[in-house]
Amino acid sequence: MTSTEVRPARVTARGWGWRHGGRGRAAVAGLDLDIEPGEKVLLLGPSGAGKSTLLHALAGVLGSSEDDDADETGALLVDGRSPREARGRAGLVQQDPETQVILGRVGDDVAFGAENLAVAPAEIWGRVRQALDDVGLGSLPLDHPTHALSGGQKQRLALAGVLAMRPGLVLLDEPTANLDPAGVLEVRDAVIRAVAATGATLLVVEHRVEVWKDVVDRVVVLGSGRQGSTGAGPSGVVASGPPSAVLDARGDSLAAQGVWVPGRVPALKGTAPRGAGETLLDARHLAVSRAAAMRRGFGSKAPAPVLSDVSLTLESGRALSVTGPNGAGKSTLALTLAGLLAPVRGAVVGSQALLAAGGSVPRHPEPHRWRAKELITRIGTVFQEPEHQFVTGTVLDELRFGPRQLGRGEDRVDELLQRLRLENLVDANPYTLSGGEKRRLSVATVLAAHPRLLILDEPTFGQDANTWAELGSLLLELLADGVAVLSVTHDADFTRALGASEFAAGSPATAERSVTVGKEGA
Amino acid sequence: MSAVSAPTTTAAAVDPYASARAAQPLLGRVNPLAKLGALVVITVALVWSIDWLSAGIAVLGELLVLPLAGLNLRTLWLRAWPLVCGALLGGWSTAVLAPDKGPLIFSVGIWTMGEHSLLLGVGFALRGLAIALPAVIMMACTEPTELADALAQLARLPHRFVLGTLAALRLVGLMVEEWQTIGMARRARGVGSSGGFLAGIGAKLGQSFGLLVQSIRRASRLAVTMEARGFGAGPRSWARPSRMVRADAWVLLGAVLLAGLAVGTSLLTGAWHVVY
Numbered sequence: 158m159t160s161t162e163v164r165p166a167r168v169t170a171r172g173w174g175w176r177h178g179g180r181g182r183a184a185v186a187g188l189d190l191d192i193e194p195g196e197k198v199l200l201l202g203p204s205g206a207g208k209s210t211l212l213h214a215l216a217g218v219l220g221s222s223e224d225d226d227a228d229e230t231g232a233l234l235v236d237g238r239s240p241r242e243a244r245g246r247a248g249l250v251q252q253d254p255e256t257q258v259i260l261g262r263v264g265d266d267v268a269f270g271a272e273n274l275a276v277a278p279a280e281i282w283g284r285v286r287q288a289l290d291d292v293g294l295g296s297l298p299l300d301h302p303t304h305a306l307s308g309g310q311k312q313r314l315a316l317a318g319v320l321a322m323r324p325g326l327v328l329l330d331e332p333t334a335n336l337d338p339a340g341v342l343e344v345r346d347a348v349i350r351a352v353a354a355t356g357a358t359l360l361v362v363e364h365r366v367e368v369w370k371d372v373v374d375r376v377v378v379l380g381s382g383r384q385g386s387t388g389a390g391p392s393g394v395v396a397s398g399p400p401s402a403v404l405d406a407r408g409d410s411l412a413a414q415g416v417w418v419p420g421r422v423p424a425l426k427g428t429a430p431r432g433a434g435e436t437l438l439d440a441r442h443l444a445v446s447r448a449a450a451m452r453r454g455f456g457s458k459a460p461a462p463v464l465s466d467v468s469l470t471l472e473s474g475r476a477l478s479v480t481g482p483n484g485a486g487k488s489t490l491a492l493t494l495a496g497l498l499a500p501v502r503g504a505v506v507g508s509q510a511l512l513a514a515g516g517s518v519p520r521h522p523e524p525h526r527w528r529a530k531e532l533i534t535r536i537g538t539v540f541q542e543p544e545h546q547f548v549t550g551t552v553l554d555e556l557r558f559g560p561r562q563l564g565r566g567e568d569r570v571d572e573l574l575q576r577l578r579l580e581n582l583v584d585a586n587p588y589t590l591s592g593g594e595k596r597r598l599s600v601a602t603v604l605a606a607h608p609r610l611l612i613l614d615e616p617t618f619g620q621d622a623n624t625w626a627e628l629g630s631l632l633l634e635l636l637a638d639g640v641a642v643l644s645v646t647h648d649a650d651f652t653r654a655l656g657a658s659e660f661a662a663g664s665p666a667t668a669e670r671s672v673t674v675g676k677e678g679a
Numbered sequence: 680m681s682a683v684s685a686p687t688t689t690a691a692a693v694d695p696y697a698s699a700r701a702a703q704p705l706l707g708r709v710n711p712l713a714k715l716g717a718l719v720v721i722t723v724a725l726v727w728s729i730d731w732l733s734a735g736i737a738v739l740g741e742l743l744v745l746p747l748a749g750l751n752l753r754t755l756w757l758r759a760w761p762l763v764c765g766a767l768l769g770g771w772s773t774a775v776l777a778p779d780k781g782p783l784i785f786s787v788g789i790w791t792m793g794e795h796s797l798l799l800g801v802g803f804a805l806r807g808l809a810i811a812l813p814a815v816i817m818m819a820c821t822e823p824t825e826l827a828d829a830l831a832q833l834a835r836l837p838h839r840f841v842l843g844t845l846a847a848l849r850l851v852g853l854m855v856e857e858w859q860t861i862g863m864a865r866r867a868r869g870v871g872s873s874g875g876f877l878a879g880i881g882a883k884l885g886q887s888f889g890l891l892v893q894s895i896r897r898a899s900r901l902a903v904t905m906e907a908r909g910f911g912a913g914p915r916s917w918a919r920p921s922r923m924v925r926a927d928a929w930v931l932l933g934a935v936l937l938a939g940l941a942v943g944t945s946l947l948t949g950a951w952h953v954v955y
Contacts, residue, residue: 216907249907255853256900259846259908264695265824268918270908281918282695299695304852318908447859497863529869538867544893545864548885562869588892606869 163355165194166246166325168215172231175210175219184210187393188231190377194325197352197359199369199400202379203414204591204621208362211379212328215360216249217241235326245274247326248319252334252619254308257315263289263306264299266314270322281321288320291354292347308483309340313347320351327352329361333368334619337483337647341368364621367419370400378403378411415593415621422650423626427633429656434473437511437610437641438494438524438536443467443503445486445493462501463489464662471610473510476632476642476657485663487645488541488614494643495538495612496524511535514609516563533559537608541615543599544588552590552598553583559606573601576631593624600628610641617648629654694919704749706930707820712829713927714821717934718813724938725809730952731802733945737809740937741816748820759815766807774800823848828921839911846905850897854890861889 174186185207192198200208211233213219217240220227235243248270251257260266267285276284289295292313306314312332319327329348333341349372352359363369370376378396396407404411404418412418445467448460464486471477471494479487492498494505506522515534519527524536540546549555556570556579574580577597582590587598596616603611611632617625632642632655646652652659694700700708725737745755756763777796784792792800827845831838865871871882905911945951 213903218903218906244912245909249904251900251904253897253900256897256904258849259901259905260824261849262822262824265918269905269910271916272918273909273911273913273915275914275916278916278918278920281916285695285918298699300699304849315904322909447856492863495867497866529866529871532866533869538864540860540864540867542860542864544896545861545889546868547889548865548868548870559869602868 163323163357164325165356165358166236166243167194168192168326168358168360169234169237170211170231171233173214173233174228174230175207175214176228177210178226183207183228183230185379186230188233188379190394192358192360195356195358196375197373198361199366199373199376200360200362200379201366201376201411201416202395203381203416203623204593206379206381208379209330212249212330212360212362215240215326216247216328217244218249245270245322246324247328248322248324249328249330250312250315250319250332252331254311254315254335257318258303258306258311259318261303262299263294263297263301263303263314266303267317267321270318274322284321284323285317288317288351291320291351292317293343293350307340308336309343312336312340312344316344316347316351320355323355324357326358326360329359329363331363331619332361333363333365339482341365345369345372364417364619366400366404366417370404370419373400376400376403378407378416381414412622415623417622421622422654423622423629425626425633425654426630427637429633429654430474430476430636431656434475434639434641435510436470436508437473438471439506439508440467440469440494441503441506443490443493443505444501445489445498446501447489447492447498460501462486465502467503467660467662469660471641471643473609473639473641474636476636476644476652476655477660478652478655478657479643479645479660479662480647480652481662487662490662491612491614491643491645492538493525495536496527496532497538499525507535511609515607530562533603533606533608534563535608536610536612537603537606539600539603539611539613539616541618543595546599546602547587550586551583552579552585552587555587555598555602556605559602563606569605569607573605577601577627593620596620596624597627600631604635608640610643611635613642613644613646615645615647617646617651625651696919704747704820705926706744706748706816708926709930710829710833710921710923710927711817711821711826712833712921713923713930714817715826715829716931718817720931720934721813721938722810724942725806727953728942728945728951729799729802729806729954730945730950731798731805732948732950733941734802734805734809736941736944737937738805738812740941741809741812744816744933748816750816750819754819755812755815758819759811762811762815763808766804766811769807770800770802770804772800773803825919825921828917828919832917832921833923838915842910843905846901847898850894850901853897854894857893858886858890861886861893865889 170188170190173188174183176183235246268281271281333344380395396403408418412421444462444465446460446462519531560567774797777799782794827841830836831841
């Protein structure tokens with residue numbers, strides 16, 4: 158019954174452009190695009206090409222009251238009408254699962270959009286059940302609490318909420334960027350099933366071409382319009398056609414722009430290290446929990462560990478990747494090794510070599526008992542969300558912060574600015590940078606304190622291929638200098654490129670597993 | 680599909696939570712607005728006097744209602760122990776500090792307690808409980824979404840405000856974890872190195888600012904999500920119609936009776952003691 162009710166939407170752009178209020182440069186300029194009703198389109202382009210802006214505009218959420226000095230040119234139409242007037246014709250799913258959930262019960266959350274479109278109550282619940290079935294969540298009771306869902310389930314719930322509005326146009330803005338590989342496939346398959354059931358037009362923005370290339374009819378590539386070293390680049394649509402044709406014809410230029418083209422792993426400068434280094438950090442029979450940080454005073458009872466009996470050794474000049482599904486305790490393990498969480502059981506012990514690095518030698522060998530100043534010269538930690546680590550108002554101050562805390566010279570600051578292509582942004586506010594720039598800055602700030610051991614939590618999540626390659630090359634250089642690198646990652650290419658050993662958390666065998674990095678040889 | 684053959688308006692079709700609700704204790708099935716009304720009736724009746732009798736009767740009545748909300752003394756304690764401790768502490772200080780009229784009960788150093796001040800203290804503690812318990816009982820058996828439904832549909836509060844608040848409340852739970860993460864992220868940058876007291880305060884202020892920034896970002900992303908689902912423009916329908924039925928009137932009536940009994944008994948026995 159669904160297919161007869163949903164009328165797929167047509168998208169038309171004629172010389173369309175948009176400049177956000179307070180910005181000098183337009184986010185999108187001179188866009189001409191036609192998407193036929195029912196067509197499934199993957200939208201590609203370098204970061205800064207305005208892909209998200211286009212999706213927001215089509216969803217009718219651009220140009221709200223806060224953004225009143227924004228500038229629109231040309232025409233962007235859904236079924237010949239302005240998207241703001243075509244309310245309910247388009248539905249949008251965004252990247253962050255936490256902010257895709259609106260209400261506390263699964264049924265209420267899915268019903269929310271339909272309520273806002275003033276659908277009759279008796280019809281709403283039929284739509285809710287249908288939508289939940291279409292995304293594969295039909296087995297959940299309607300009063301299931303939404304906070305108990307996994308990231309992939311939350312994204313599917315968001316999709317169900319959109320489907321219950323019966324939109325003619327489904328817009329997905331990097332819906333799988335925050336998910337583990339199982340979650341990515343789970344969401345993609347739900348999208349395919351739902352769109353097949355309703356016949357709606359589909360427009361997806363995603364870095365990972367591999368995931369979507371076999372299920373879309375057409376790939377559209379947007380240019381950045383940003384001046385590179387060779388002058389102004391093209392803006393608007395620079396390529397359009399069947400996935401294989403576009404990828405064959407334009408694979409090189411897409412890859413050069415940072416798009417993840419299937420079958421191409423960016424080349425890194427430098428080679429992966431081999432052989433054994435000296436021991437820097439040793440973990441024995443470690444059990445970890447985030448609740449450990451909350452334990453004060455009364456709490457004599459140890460919290461239940463999320464991951465236990467982990468034994469591993471980190472050696473200079475060697476890389477280790479911690480892998481495993483979401484929720485396996487990988488990040489918690491990394492934070493404990495980084496001296497930011499106290500272990501529930503077992504111990505993390507810094508070797509003499511690590512203790513001797515930096516100025517004053519800590520009295521205890523365990524990193525979580527070190528003072529912050531003692532910590533940052535030995536272990537540097539790069540968090541998954543760069544914004545969590547910004548502590549000043551400009552890029553330059555961010556880089557100077559660590560050395561100043563240590564009372565050191567700032568000799569490395571200029572080198573890092575240049576190395577990570579931040580020299581044109583020294584006065585910019587860190588929060589205003591693009592995703593890739595934020596990632597580069599967060600790595601640079603931690604490196605400014607010369608740590609002997611670098612711990613990174615999902616460093617390649619949501620990054621384009623260019624940032625990926627820069628990061629990888631930098632890490633290879635650090636490894637060659639004798640720094641130990643531990644990454645929490647789902648990215649098998651990244652692990653391979655660094656020549657890293659792997660520690661799989663959360664698999665059944667983990668309980669008694671231990672690894673020693675480097676001892677086996679690469 | 681069944682929805683085609685049965686375009687019904689029966690309660691079951693409109694309210695998919697009907698079966699889950701039937702399994703709830705009596706007060707869980709009552710309209711949240713009726714519960715809110717009952718709470719207001721009892722609270723307003725009790726704020727005028729500081730005698731122990733009216734407050735005692737109210738507390739007794741409220742404890743008798745516990746099973747109707749699916750609570751017992753143990754589960755109530757788990758939810759309300761900070762309130763109970765607060766009430767007892769308040770009562771104790773009142774008993775010790777109030778001027779000692781009437782026969783003296785004990786005197787230890789500067790602490791003296793007379794019969795009068797003891798009654799005053801007991802009255803104070805009971806009143807604190809009598810006013811706090813209805814709110815605890817109500818929160819224990821009320822689904823926030825249904826409270827929002829009732830406030831918007833029956834009390835006619837602006838739905839943008841009610842639903843916006845409801846959605847924002849979900850984010851509050853995330854802030855605890857976010858605070859911890861930001862604290863660790865900042866330690867990893869070397870914040871808090873100098874270790875002084877002022878530096879410590881400065882570090883906490885910075886951490887609060889980080890939390891504020893992240894909360895605003897989250898909130899604005901959530902706002903986009905809601906707007907993209909058509910929130911806030913034009914008329915909307917309600918998937919869960921909120922209605923008052925006869926049982927709801929009984930709950931209100933019960934609250935009026937309890938308040939009347941407490942105040943009436945107190946007035947008749949002369950225990951009533953207006954505060955001003």
